[in-house]
Amino acid sequence: MARSTGEDAQALFHSLRSAYAATPKNLKIIDLYVAFAVFTALIQVAYMAMVGSFPFNSFLSGILSCTGTAVLAVCLRIQVNKENKEFKDLPPERAYADFVLCNLVLHLVIMNFLG
Amino acid sequence: MAAEPRWGSGGGAAALLLLLLVAAASICHAASNFLPVSDAHRSAALELFAPVDGSFGSLEETSEALQSFDILGIERRTNVRGSTCSSAVEVLGSSSSPVKDVFYALKVSSLLKCDVRQSQLEAIASRLKSVPSDASSLNDFYYSIGGLVLIKNQIPVVDVLLEDADKVFQAIKALSQSDGRWRYSSDNPVSSTYAAGMALETLAGVISLASNEIGQSRIDAVKNDILKLFDSIEKYDDGTFYFDEKVDGVGPLATTSSVVQGLTAFASTASGRVKLPEDNILGLTKYFLSIGIPGDAKEFFNQVNSLSCLENSRVSVPLILALPATVVSLTNKDKLKVRVTTALGSRSPPLKVKLVRAFISGSKDASVIENQELIFDSEGAFHILDLLPTSIDVGKYTFVFEIVLQDSEDAKVYVTGGQTKVPVYISAIIKIENAEISVLDSDLGSVDTQKKLNLGKEDDVSLAANHLQKLRLSFQLSTPHGHAFKPHQAILKLKHEKAEHIFLVGNSGKKFQVILDFLGLVEKFFYLSGRYDIQLSIGDAVMENSFCQDLGHVELDLPEAPEKAPRPAAQPDDPFSKYGPKAEISHIFRAPEKRPSENLSLAFLALTLLPFLGFLVGLLKLGVNLKNFPSAPVPAMFAILFHVGIGSILALYALFWLKLDLFTTLKALGLLGVFVMFVGHRILSHLASTSSKLKSA
Incomplete structure (x- = not known):
């Protein structure tokens, strides 16, 4: 039973990986970026858990910068994905321009909040 | 163009302050006693107008000093005639000196009776006569007409009469406003009360210089203007009236003085009476008197000169x-x-x-x-x-x-x-009778010891009491007519070496009495036994024999202090030390938050860089390339500029964090943003068009 569960899991992972290998390269780049942002946020949370949240606004702006940019990247991914029929007419360049603009606005606010 | 010639702005502020004080005083009681000009004014004049090195300063200041002396009837003690006359003659001799200087030179020379040649005066008269015909500002009219009037009064032989007096009169009248105020010049829309005074004085001069009589209708129009001007007069509670200037830099004293000079000059030359309310004239006089003795030479002159104008005017002389x-x-x-x-x-x-x-x-x-x-x-x-x-x-x-x-x-x-x-x-001297101090037994109310007091003279009683007894002080106050008198202050003070206590003495009718029940006061007295000095103060503004007298002392025997009894506040050794520097206030700042060790923070800094490293490694693994980067020079340039633009915006954010403020950041961001938007649009639309071409191909 246990063995079969392990095998199933392995099989599941395998199929997932092979399916993921088929995703276009630009989407993979975005995934990588999202992972980078999420990990940076996690490290900051770990830091806060260890030493306390004294410059609380700095901590908040760090976390929010990472999660914000990750969310924006996810949005970009949704819009760029060719299989998403909803955004078929939207050129990826336009989506990228939105992403850049939103990031700039986000970070202006973050910098203001950073203190 | 402003009213500077007759007024300095510093004096204006001082006058205003003075008036505020007067106003504050007058609100307190509407009844007031205005003292007329007296010898105090004369000695103040000698101090204010003291010549330095044989001169009073400029010709204007000299004329003001001399006029003030003449009005107050002070003999000129110092001989300033020689040097002043020579400078006046010098101004009169030069054909290029300004009209204003000529005016004051003429004034000084007429006051000092300087020897000015008739030919010189004739030359000046012809020069001044030419001024009004093409003058546009009130100052030009004022000084030229004023100069001509002075020449006329000095040497009547010189021909100073104005042929076109009617035209000049009209030109000045054209500057008047509907509310009775005047403008300084035709191209200056601001109307001024001060200018109204100057204009009235000038018009009076024109009337006296006219070769043909000025039409009565014109004079009546000016009289109407005066009445309208008096509609804007302002009033204090004590019945004083004054004019205030809406234009900055001229105080109410200078403004009121200008109006009074103009009014009285006009009333004395124009035919017929100028009818003004009596209380206005009296109120203006009281206004000048309410100032007392000004500390400024200019204000002093304005006050004295205006009072003299009012006194010698044909309007009405205030008593x-x-x-x-x-x-x-x-x-x-x-x-x-x-x-x-x-x-x-x-x-x-x-x-x-x-x-x-x-x-x-x-x-x-x-x-x-x-x-x-x-x-x-x-x-x-x-x-x-x-x-x-x-x-x-x-x-x-x-x-x-x-x-x-x-x-x-x-x-x-x-x-x-x-x-x-x-x-x-x-x-009056208030009669003090039946003054006595006694110690009473608390429970029975019987008198233990009783001493007569000799209030207002000398007393030195010595009493002893314990906490079960009472101290009673009583006296009677009556006026010379035998009525009860209640002073503003009747205060009993008990002074121990470590503390002092104050009690008010209450009254019923004539009798004043205070009873100190020591049983109820032990706590207030901090359980301090020992010698208490007794002091009694009785005072009132109308009591001629107000006093603050030591009566003697009482030896108090109070119980021991319990554990928690309050201690008396430590009295300073030196009674004057309360005027010394206060104890330094030490500020307590919030303790800084605990910070983690630097190494830990640096380690985490490195740790945050790890995902970035992972990101780069991942990119390499994915085999990312820059093949899509445009190769044609123009799009390539746009692409580079786009990235440089985004980089510079991020750098600007970093600067914003480090030192810039929000406003500079936003300004720079606006410029950079437009730039990035432009190049970004160019490069991205280029990329989009190439990819769509690829698709369609």
């Missing part, structure tokens, strides 16, 4: 009723004296002063005296109230006087302003 002393002592049998003079202190025409009524200030009670005529003492020029009725006791009263002119002809010349309210203090 000022003043009390040389507003404190009348019943004990000394003082008589209430009233003096009626003109504002400058010269004698009044024969008249009677009536005391209409007198009442206690601040009370609604009926008056204590009614309708008494004062007796005139021709020797001292006083009007004396011979006998104060017994109904007048000590206290603060308001007396209401009325001036009745004996000759009905005088009533046309003088204004008396109806009734005058004056505050008067009636003081």
Whole structure:
């Protein structure tokens, strides 16, 4: 039973990986970026858990910068994905321009909040 | 263009401050005693207008000093004639000196009677006569006409008459406004009360210089303007009137003075009377008197000159009723004296002063005296109230006087302003009787020890008491007429070497009494036994024998202090140390938050860089390339600029974090943003078009 569960899991992972290998390269780049942002946020949370949240606004702006940019990247991914029929007419360049603009606005606010 | 010639701005501020003080004082009590110009003014004039190195300064200052001396009847002690005359003649001799300087030079030379050649005066007269025909500003009119009037008064032989006086009159009148104010020039829309005064004086000059008479209708129009100007007069509570200037830099004193000079000059040259309300003229006079003695030469001149204008005017001469002393002592049998003079202190025409009524200030009670005529003492020029009725006791009263002119002809010349309210203090030595201090036994109320006191003289009683006893101090106060008297202050003070305590002495009728029950006071006395010095203060403004006297001491035997009894505040060793520097206040700042060790923070900094590293490694693994980067030079340039732009915006954010403020950041961001938007649009649309071409191909 246990063995079969392990095998199933392995099989599941395998199929997932092979399916993921088929995703276009630009989407993979975005995934990588999202992972980078999420990990940076996690490290900051770990830091806060260890030493306390004294410059609380700095901590908040760090976390929010990472999660914000990750969310924006996810949005970009949704819009760029060719299989998403909803955004078929939207050129990826336009989506990228939105992403850049939103990031700039986000970070202006973050910098203001950073203190 | 501004009113600078007759007024310095610094003086304006000082005058305003003075007026505020006067206003503040006048709000407190509407009745006030305005003293006429006296010898105090004369000595102040000698101090204010003291020549330095044989001169009073500029010709303008010299003329003001000389005029003030003439008005006050002061002999010129210092000889300034030689040097001043020579500088005046120098100005008059030069054909290029400004009209204003010529005006003051003429004024000084007429005051000092300098020797100016007639030919020189004729040359100046012809020069001044040419000024009004093409003058556009009020200052030009004022100084040229004023100069001509001075020449006319000095040497009547010189021809100064204006042929086109009517035209000049009209040109000046054209500057007037509908509200009675005047403009300084035709291209300056601001209307000014100060300018109105100057204009009236100038018009008066034009009338006196006219070779043909000015039309009566024109003069009536100006009189109408004066009445309109007086609609804007302002009033203080004590019955003083003044003009205020809406234009900055000119104080009410200078403005009022200008109007008064203009008004009186116009009234004395124009035919027919200028009818103005009597209380306005009297109020203006009182306004100038209410200032007292100004500390500034310019203000002093304005005050004295205006008062002299009012006194010598044809409008009406105000009479000022003043009390040389507003404190009348019943004990000394003082008589209430009233003096009626003109504002400058010269004698009044024969008249009677009536005391209409007198009442206690601040009370609604009926008056204590009614309708008494004062007796005139021709020797001292006083009007004396011979006998104060017994109904007048000590206290603060308001007396209401009325001036009745004996000759009905005088009533046309003088204004008396109806009734005058004056505050008067009636003081006396207050009788103190039955003063005694005693120690009582608390439970029975029987007297243990009793000592007579000799209040107002010397006392040195020594008493002893314990906490079960009481101390009683009593005395009676009565006025010379035998009425009860309640002073402002009746205070008993007990002084121990470590603490002092103050008690108010209450009264019932004539009798004042304070009883100190030591049983209830032990805590207040901090259980401190020992010697207490007794001090009694009784004081009032109308009590001539107010005193603060040591009565002696009482030896108090109080129980031991319990554990938690409060301690007396430590008294400073030196009673004056309370005026010394205060103890330094040490500020407590919030303790800084605990910070983690630097190494830990640096380690985490490195750790945050790890995902980035992972990101780069991942990119390499994915085999990312820059093949899509445009190769044609123009799009490539746009692509580079786009990335540089985004980089610079991020750098700007970093700067914003480090040192810039939000405003500079936003300004720079606006510029950079437009730039990035432009190049970004170019490069991205280029990329989009190439990819769509690829697709379609």
